[in-house]
Amino acid sequence: MPASITLSHLSWSTPDGHALFSGLDLSFGPERSGLVGRNGVGKTTLLKLISGDLQPRSGRVIVHGSLGRLRQAVQVGPDETVADLFGVTDALALLARAEAGHASTEELSAADWTLETRLAAALARVGLPIEPGTALTTLSGGQRTRAGLAALVFAEPDFLLLDEPTNNLDREGRRAVIELLAGWRGGAVVVSHDRELLEAMDAIVELTSLGASVYGGNWSQYRARKALDLAAARRDLTEAEKRRDETERKAQIAAERKARKDSTGRKARAKGDAPLLLLDAKKERSEKSGGAGARLAERQQSQASEALAKARERLEILQPLSVRLAPTGLPADKVVLRLDALRFGYEPLRPVLDGLSFTLAGPQRVAVTGRNGSGKTTLLGLITGRLQPQAGSVWVLPGAALLDQEVSLLDPCETIRDNFKRLDPQSDENACRSALARFMFRADAALQKAGSLSGGQMLRAGLACVLGGERPPSFLILDEPTNHLDIDAIEAVEAGLRAYDGALLVVSHDESFLDAIGISHRLELPPTA
Template identity: 70%
Template sequence: MSVILSDLSWSIDGRNLFSQLNLSFGIERTGLVGRNGTGKTTLLNLISGALPLQAGHISVTGSLGVLSQKVLTSPAETVADLFGVTEALAILHRAEAGEATAADFESADWTLEARMTVALARVGLNVLPETRLPTLSGGQQTRAGLAALVFSAPDFLLLDEPTNNLDREGRRAVLDLLVGWRKGAIVVSHDRELLEAMDAIVELTSLGATRYGGNWSHYRARKALELAAVEANLADAEKRISDTARAAQAATERKARKDSTGKKRAAKGDAPRILLGALKSRSENTSGEQARLAERQRTEAMMAVTKARERIEILQPLSVPMPSTGLRAGRTVLQINDVIVGYEDQPVLRDFSLTLIGPERVAIIGANGSGKTTLLKLITGGLKPWAGSVRVTDSLALLDQSLSLLDPARSIRENFHRLHPQVDENACRAALARFMFRADAALQIVSSLSGGQMLRAGLACVLGGAVLPDLLILDEPTNHLDIDSIEAVEAGLRAYDGALLVVSHDEPFLKAINIGRRIVF
């Protein structure tokens, strides 16, 4: 069982995603990582045959099982349809009802239902084969798709962000499945907990692909060593530029002194004219050779500097400085007392109380449908309590999953100025640059951004102003983010000194932003 890529190239809209890529995948679990836009999903689609090759060759030995980022469903589609066993189940049902034909008995798969139950249980899902997929949550649909994949018993799994939109239980089911997987797997993921279970990491960057043996922690350690080496290379290359410039200047000064001496001798008439002409010609030739040598050395050093800076751009962790909120340690920013709230006549939260004092950092954790989104609507005024009371600071910002804070028809820069009209252009550009929106990137229209870019834009607009909110609320902030974007968000949130309320199932993210208290629904 293997997947081998040979001289693979792919471009879109005139931009090369990768060029002459050579990679091989065997019987191991490989995490495929890289910034959004580097071609991770494209690479999976090329391997699976969903996209035609432009250049190069792909060799696959064994069968492939593919899980895309989203399970697309029609209104009538069932779990059985997803497994591809609708007709096989109908035969069993006819047999149970005493209506089966001889041909039915001949083709019946009597262990089918038991195998389906095992596959669904393996991803923590307890549903019937006739359950319609649209009635399941997004996370349940993802788990059903994964169960169908396991049921088909492929030699190689191709998984694209398998833990997106999953609650803690769902993420654990996917992790357990991969921990026990003994065949080949290529997993595109930003889930660092999941990447810890990998046997190898392949990183896609604008410079190509690099394979690292070991899991996520090993990869990060190797990257830190690479960064130190590249920084040393950059310092060496910059020194070579300086040394080359000094050497060229010294050679110019020596030549000027020699030329001055020669002119003086010529003026005195001490040397024959033919000798003076020969000396002048030799001087000019030497000068030309020295100039060419100096230019070649300077060009080589400049190329080394450029290459080192490109690597540093990829390797360098982010740091996001920002002003203080000035929030006092004893000030109450949120007080919820004995609240009952829900929709129509169905209560979701009963007798619920919560207090946030000072710059507390609190995570809300719970299964999908347990009331986390209802709580956020209650805090931000989208729902009124049926009973009890809610008091919340006026200095509040919410970044929900749809990023409704941003106007999708405007650019990132325009949204920033709309939210912070008192901030000048230089401060605006500096704030956006801290979240990796430099130069023309700040002029992108919000509706054209990826999910990760949109969240970074939202954070830049909220945390980039001169006055920061006392309370920041985030709803599943790491969904659809690449790891570089997650680390940019983490850097920003670590620098933020206000109160933080976060709904998230991403445990490494919660640890990275120093969550102090967890509330489990």
């Protein structure tokens, strides 16, 4: 039987009773499927249900074939090695004994003489030429992710279940993962907001609060279909509004007609122009007819309102987030950042940055790029004052704002609204609520505590608080801003940053994002020795 994953009438709710899936029917075959959707819609939960880490409230998950799952973070113990991650520590030890002439005849017959070659090939496929005995604690987060993916490929499962496999990877690591998946011939279900990776998919599965929709083809083909869906949803909403208005108009005309007939009947009764029995019979017929008409009108109005609500809900799901920013007024020649012969290292004789000079003036858009470990985070620490240079100097325009991956500018104990008011005390309540609404924090959503938000919601709230005011900062520093955002939010941020007229310094490995926001210069940091 061909490998497959089938979800049948699947339902699952969070511990507080919020239903993520209800009666979900979905299937995956031996192809590469990208799983997309807004943050909080249940993408990671769906992978956990498929892998058996969670059990559905109702329905079934049927898997034909083997699964290999890569989680967002590869957790490691202090003594674990790459060989432990692959599950081949004992097999490698046997080969070592055999090569030393200490293995028994029985052990020699069980030895896998191709193991070392296959291990090296799996690691090479993800661009990680390291020894199996390497301690995992010595690897960066991105290197651990690549090692975990190599271990999955080595096991040769029928399906790969990957949760944001390119998060925190540098350009080289992202390229290795994309190439690996492009050549993968088994099944794969990939949760990702990496549009370059999604271009390598055979199908895109979109999760929304309405369920799942499957689109054949890669990311570009999916976006084209979505544009058509959005246009259709707007037409449906217009038609639903017309039907609702027409139904209400007809109900009003019918009510006015009945009121006139009732008035005529009352006048005739008062004059005594006709026998009471005849008038009573007419009244009874009128009341029956009027009651039936009222019930019919009420039913039609209810149906029209329900259709309108559904049309609005679908448009809300399909409509991309829209961000508009106020101008900063930054002059074209105003210096916002100056680095002069900057030197810094965590060890005295091993500088991470050595002799770095750079000037950013006016509304330039600069991407800081380089491999993991080349000093990008260190440079941001020096620019923001968290670190002090060992030599050289840093000057930054006062009022510059940093939005880091932890969104540390937000107080987790305060609501989003209160954070906004603290960071922009000049804004009145209407301006505050309007700014937050543009970033999809409407009404009570703006009253959520920042500490209760998901990673993507937290970053969106940080962007709202930094950029949403009447006078955004003239210089904005972003540290991997897309890592925890869903694609709709990324595209909204891109739209907002394209309209931003201040200076940008961005650390990001997301080339699609950098292209979209119009990066004009690059500061490439060389690998550290």
